[in-house]
Amino acid sequence: MTISQPWTTSPFIGEIPPVTATDDEIADALEHAALPPLLPALAYLTGDLSLLRPDLQIDPLLASALPQGGLSEDQQRAVRALALATLIRFRDGGSTPAPPPADEDLLRIMQYTVNSAATGEDMAPYLPLLVEELGVRSGDRRAPDWHRDRLAPDRTLEVVIIGAGMSGLLAAHRLQQAGIPFVIVEKDDDVGGTWLENTYPGCRVDNPNHNYSYSFAQRHDWPLHFSTQDVLLDYFRQCTDAFGVRERIRFGTEVLAASWSDETCRWTVQVRRPDGTEETLGADVVISAVGQLNRPLHPDIEGLDRFAGPAFHSARWDHDVDLTGKRVAVIGTGASAVQFAPEIAERADHLTVFQRTPPWLIPTPDYHEPVHPGLRWLYEHVPAYSEWNRFWIFWRMGDGALAGVHVDPAWNAETGSVSIENEMVKLLLTEYLRAELADRPDLFERVLPTYPPGAKRLLRDNGVWPAMLKRDDVTLVTDAISHVTETGVVTADGTEHQADVVVFGTGFQASAFLTPMTVTGVGGVDLHERWGGDATAYLGITVPDFPNFFCLYGPNTNIVINGSIIYFSECGVRYILGCLRVLLRTGHRAMAVRHDVHDAFAAAVDDANRLMSWGASDVNSWYKNANGRVTQNWPFTLLEYWQRTLAPDLGDFELVD
Numbered sequence: 083m084t085i086s087q088p089w090t091t092s093p094f095i096g097e098i099p100p101v102t103a104t105d106d107e108i109a110d111a112l113e114h115a116a117l118p119p120l121l122p123a124l125a126y127l128t129g130d131l132s133l134l135r136p137d138l139q140i141d142p143l144l145a146s147a148l149p150q151g152g153l154s155e156d157q158q159r160a161v162r163a164l165a166l167a168t169l170i171r172f173r174d175g176g177s178t179p180a181p182p183p184a185d186e187d188l189l190r191i192m193q194y195t196v197n198s199a200a201t202g203e204d205m206a207p208y209l210p211l212l213v214e215e216l217g218v219r220s221g222d223r224r225a226p227d228w229h230r231d232r233l234a235p236d237r238t239l240e241v242v243i244i245g246a247g248m249s250g251l252l253a254a255h256r257l258q259q260a261g262i263p264f265v266i267v268e269k270d271d272d273v274g275g276t277w278l279e280n281t282y283p284g285c286r287v288d289n290p291n292h293n294y295s296y297s298f299a300q301r302h303d304w305p306l307h308f309s310t311q312d313v314l315l316d317y318f319r320q321c322t323d324a325f326g327v328r329e330r331i332r333f334g335t336e337v338l339a340a341s342w343s344d345e346t347c348r349w350t351v352q353v354r355r356p357d358g359t360e361e362t363l364g365a366d367v368v369i370s371a372v373g374q375l376n377r378p379l380h381p382d383i384e385g386l387d388r389f390a391g392p393a394f395h396s397a398r399w400d401h402d403v404d405l406t407g408k409r410v411a412v413i414g415t416g417a418s419a420v421q422f423a424p425e426i427a428e429r430a431d432h433l434t435v436f437q438r439t440p441p442w443l444i445p446t447p448d449y450h451e452p453v454h455p456g457l458r459w460l461y462e463h464v465p466a467y468s469e470w471n472r473f474w475i476f477w478r479m480g481d482g483a484l485a486g487v488h489v490d491p492a493w494n495a496e497t498g499s500v501s502i503e504n505e506m507v508k509l510l511l512t513e514y515l516r517a518e519l520a521d522r523p524d525l526f527e528r529v530l531p532t533y534p535p536g537a538k539r540l541l542r543d544n545g546v547w548p549a550m551l552k553r554d555d556v557t558l559v560t561d562a563i564s565h566v567t568e569t570g571v572v573t574a575d576g577t578e579h580q581a582d583v584v585v586f587g588t589g590f591q592a593s594a595f596l597t598p599m600t601v602t603g604v605g606g607v608d609l610h611e612r613w614g615g616d617a618t619a620y621l622g623i624t625v626p627d628f629p630n631f632f633c634l635y636g637p638n639t640n641i642v643i644n645g646s647i648i649y650f651s652e653c654g655v656r657y658i659l660g661c662l663r664v665l666l667r668t669g670h671r672a673m674a675v676r677h678d679v680h681d682a683f684a685a686a687v688d689d690a691n692r693l694m695s696w697g698a699s700d701v702n703s704w705y706k707n708a709n710g711r712v713t714q715n716w717p718f719t720l721l722e723y724w725q726r727t728l729a730p731d732l733g734d735f736e737l738v739d
């Protein structure tokens with residue numbers, strides 16, 4: 083017997099088998115459970131809302147920063163005991179789930195999960211989003227509920243998607259579902275985007291897989307909580323095949339330019355083929371899915387070209403260079419370096435780490451841990467547990483964490499924080515660093531950030547980074563870099579730090595959206611000239627005078643507290659599909675967002691970003707462009723992006739016949 087599972091369409095999840103495990107086996111599995119979503123999942127599964135015991139709720143203030151949502155040891159024991167008794171009853175009753183709860187009960191379970199009673203958060207607007215995220219009731223609710231064959235069978239609408247990474251594949255899948263012809267143009271030889279290009283040692287996602295995965299292609303069998311690059315690349319390859327879009331991808335082909343014709347109301351897309359020759363494609367619609375973080379930023383340091391040894395960027399890792407026994411200089415201490423430097427410290431003779439600005443580290447004990455078989459058993463045998471776990475992650479790393487980075491204008495900024503909540507996060511993260519470096523107070527002083535948490539990306543750590551810094555064969559350099567010689571890196575104090583190899587963990591040209599492509603819109607306007615280095619787009623998706631041109635992961639759609647960019651892409655793709663539906667339904671040939679709508683949106687985004695720790699702080703980060711404007715980040719809730727992208731408002735657009 084298997085339990086039919088009406089709430090998933092995932093190609094990775096089969097039918098759920100009944101619970102046949104012994105009491106002891108269930109108890110063992112529960113030792114490894116993520117506890118905050120456990121009672122909510124069981125209440126959902128059994129319909130028994132008495133499981134939602136107020137004394138076993140998470141502390142919303144600590145939930146984002148502490149393991150198990152900050153539940154005490156006693157609370158954890160009580161949650162496990164209650165869950166054990168419930169699962170035994172579920173097993174003995176034939177493993178039959180209760181009918182899905184009514185809206186008011188679902189809302190109660192959701193309120194309990196996030197402890198909105200403590201925060202006063204109104205969770206009712208989240209209800210339809212939750213239904214979608216959990217996929218409850220009818221599977222993939224973000225799939226288009228329309229098809230071109232029924233809507234406008236005689237109208238052709240050809241789409242060119244640029245990029246076969248996470249968001250390009252998603253756009254292709256949805257277009258295929260809606261019956262709209264498309265081609266994906268991909269400069270690399272395979273799918274995967276960032277997960278194809280970043281092959282540095284230690285590369286892994288810093289967002290739990292249950293969150294960093296398509297809502298409609300969930301997996302119960304992730305081998306790790308935070309998958310390594312190879313696992314994610316494999317996931318996106320498998321999705322490509324499951325979606326049936328591989329044959330629509332032109333690999334090794336780079337888009338050089340896209341230009342709009344006012345006469346034909348079509349785009350001309352100029353591409354360079356794998357053999358170097360160029361070709362022109364015609365399209366009614368262009369979707370840019372090129373990502374934000376893929377053009378390496380090489381530091382502008384005097385003398386770099388003189389360096390005699392190998393020097394390469396983390397995103398272009400040179401696997402031919404054997405670092406064993408070498409003196410390696412690593413420039414940068416961002417998300418990439420924090421992952422690869424500890425790996426190379428294991429084999430280098432000596433590692434010198436050049437830190438300009440220290441990162442805040444967020445304690446994550448399971449960062450490198452495999453998913454325990456007990457936890458996997460729960461995902462695979464307890465219907466709805468994996469889905470509630472996804473919601474829990476979504477909340478604690480998204481809207482539930484926003485209070486910690488909002489600016490309180492009345493707060494004394496000289497504290498180095500932006501609000502009481504931000505100060506509390508700062509204290510927690512400071513204590514973590516202090517404990518990890520208790521035996522090295524000298525190091526603690528040098529790696530303690532002086533800017534508010536959230537002003538730069540928080541980096542996950544399970545003790546590995548501080549342990550690396552303490553090694554005898556690792557030197558942390560905090561003096562500014564002056565120049566590079568043939569044999570090493572010289573700091574402002576005149577010291578030469580000798581090196582055989584230099585590795586740049588210096589990040590990406592994040593503000594240079596859509597470069598190096600040329601994009602030309604109405605009347606020949608050039609997109610990069612229009613932006614002047616200050617990229618903006620309505621909802622991060624659409625720019626005035628660029629009709630039928632849509633961006634995914636465009637300006638101001640980056641999320642900062644580690645929410646999943648896949649969520650944003652799913653919202654964006656639905657909105658774009660909504661626009662195409664408008665064109666098909668109304669017969670209009672093109673649509674372009676109105677200037678006033680775009681400008682008002684951009685101003686609101688700027689205002690809101692100034693009230694977030696990343697906008698208020700003057701610390702440098704890739705969230706800001708050369709003008710100091712935050713061009714990357716979404717300053718509002720995840721809910722708001724979802725609401726605003728449900729469907730286009732025709733009043734926002736100029737429509738062309």
Ligand code: NAP
Binds near residue numbers: 383563589
């Ligand atoms: P990054 O966060 O921009 O970090 C670049 C580092 O290089 C910073 O420490 C920066 O110092 C330093 N740097 C840059 N130019 C320098 C110079 N001229 N001299 C000295 N130091 C210099 O880049 P990243 O680490 O590649 O990460 C970028 C983003 O990619 C992340 O925030 C994240 O969104 C994404 N990413 C994600 C993962 C993941 O796990 N999912 C992994 C890697 C990257 P300052 O801080 O002083 O500027």
